[in-house]
Amino acid sequence: MEPVVVTEGITKDYGSVLALDALSVRVDPGVTGLVGANGAGKSTLIKILLGLIPPTGGGAQVLGRDIATDGAAIRAAVGYLPEHDCLPPDVSASDFAVHMAMMSGLPRLAARERAADVLRHVGLAEERYRPMGGYSTGMKQKAKLAQALVHDPKLVFLDEPTNGLDPAARDEMLGLIQRIGHEFGISIIVTSHLLGELERVSDQVVVLDGGRLLRASRTDEFLDATGALLIEVLGENAQTRMIAALTDAGLPASARGTMLTVEAAATGEREVHDLIRDTAAGLGLGLVRLQADHRRIEDVFDDAQGPR
Missing domain, CATH: 3.30.70.270 (Reverse transcriptase/Diguanylate cyclase domain)
Incomplete structure (x- = not known):
C-alpha cells in the first residue's frame, strides 16, 4: 500500500516558535486523525504539505510528489478545508462550488454537475442557492467541505472541521467524514484537538505535541x-x-x-x-x-x- 504522505525530518522554525521539530511520519490511505492541542503544529504541517509555506528543514512527499518541486500538482490533486472562515458572504454555495471546480480545471457543465452532487452529499441540496453569509456555522463548514471535494481529489485535508459546531452538527460532520473516507474511497487527513471524536472516525492516528511526533499507529492499536x-x-x-x-x-x-x-x-x-x-x-x-x-x-x- 503506497502512503499518501511521507515526511522526513520536517522542521518549521519561526524564530520565536518551533512549530515542527524534525517530524518524520508515514500516512497510509484511509481516514487519518492528526491530533494535538492547539499550537501542536497541525495546521503548520498541512500548509507545508500543500506547498503554501516552506519548511525550515526536511522534506515530504504527498501522493508521491515532492512538496519542494511539485506544489502546484499536489494542490491540483488534493482538497483543503481551512480552519478559519473564508467564504464570500454574498455568493451562493452552488456558485462557489462551481467556481472552485472550474478553478481546478473542470469544464463549466461538468463543474455544475459535480457541484450539485457534492452539495447533495454534504446536505446542502435545499440551501445551495442561498448566499452563504446567511448560513449557520454548520452549513458553512459543509460548504467548505463541498468545495474541498468538488474536483474529485485523491486526498483531502480537513483542518478542524468540527470547530464551533454544536453537538448535533458535530456528529453530522463526523458522519460525513467517515462516509467520504470509507464509502467514497477518498483518503482524509483530519485535524482536531478533541481527541475522542477522532477515535470514532479514524483508521489511523498521528499524535503531535509541541511539534514533535508522540505516536503514529492504527486507531485500534491505541484502543487495545x-x-x-x-x-x-x-x-x-x-x-x-x-x-x-x-x-x-x-x-x-x-x-x-x-x-x-x-x-x-x-x-x-x-x-x-x-x-x-x-x-x-x-x-x-x-x-x-x-x-x-x-x-x-x-x-x-x-x-x-x-x-x-
Whole structure:
C-alpha cells in the first residue's frame, strides 16, 4: 500500500516558535486523525504539505510528489478545508462550488454537475442557492467541505472541521467524514484537538505535541484493552459500597467518574466476572455495565511525559 504522505525530518522554525521539530511520519490511505492541542503544529504541517509555506528543514512527499518541486500538482490533486472562515458572504454555495471546480480545471457543465452532487452529499441540496453569509456555522463548514471535494481529489485535508459546531452538527460532520473516507474511497487527513471524536472516525492516528511526533499507529492499536474492567452499578451509595465490598473480597477497585475499575489481569477473567456479579447481587445493586476497559488517545500524552 503506497502512503499518501511521507515526511522526513520536517522542521518549521519561526524564530520565536518551533512549530515542527524534525517530524518524520508515514500516512497510509484511509481516514487519518492528526491530533494535538492547539499550537501542536497541525495546521503548520498541512500548509507545508500543500506547498503554501516552506519548511525550515526536511522534506515530504504527498501522493508521491515532492512538496519542494511539485506544489502546484499536489494542490491540483488534493482538497483543503481551512480552519478559519473564508467564504464570500454574498455568493451562493452552488456558485462557489462551481467556481472552485472550474478553478481546478473542470469544464463549466461538468463543474455544475459535480457541484450539485457534492452539495447533495454534504446536505446542502435545499440551501445551495442561498448566499452563504446567511448560513449557520454548520452549513458553512459543509460548504467548505463541498468545495474541498468538488474536483474529485485523491486526498483531502480537513483542518478542524468540527470547530464551533454544536453537538448535533458535530456528529453530522463526523458522519460525513467517515462516509467520504470509507464509502467514497477518498483518503482524509483530519485535524482536531478533541481527541475522542477522532477515535470514532479514524483508521489511523498521528499524535503531535509541541511539534514533535508522540505516536503514529492504527486507531485500534491505541484502543487495545488495558487488562482492566469497567463496572457501572445502580443503587443507594452504589459506587462506594461496591468498591468497599470488592476490595474486601481481594479485588481492589477504584472510582472513575460514575463508574469503577478493577484489574482483571491478576486472576482469571471468568472468576472476576463471577465475583463482580455475585458482589453486586449480594449488595442488592443493579449491575448495569461490565466491560473491558480500553486505552484512550489522551493516554499517549500521559505516557510521553517521562521521555519529554
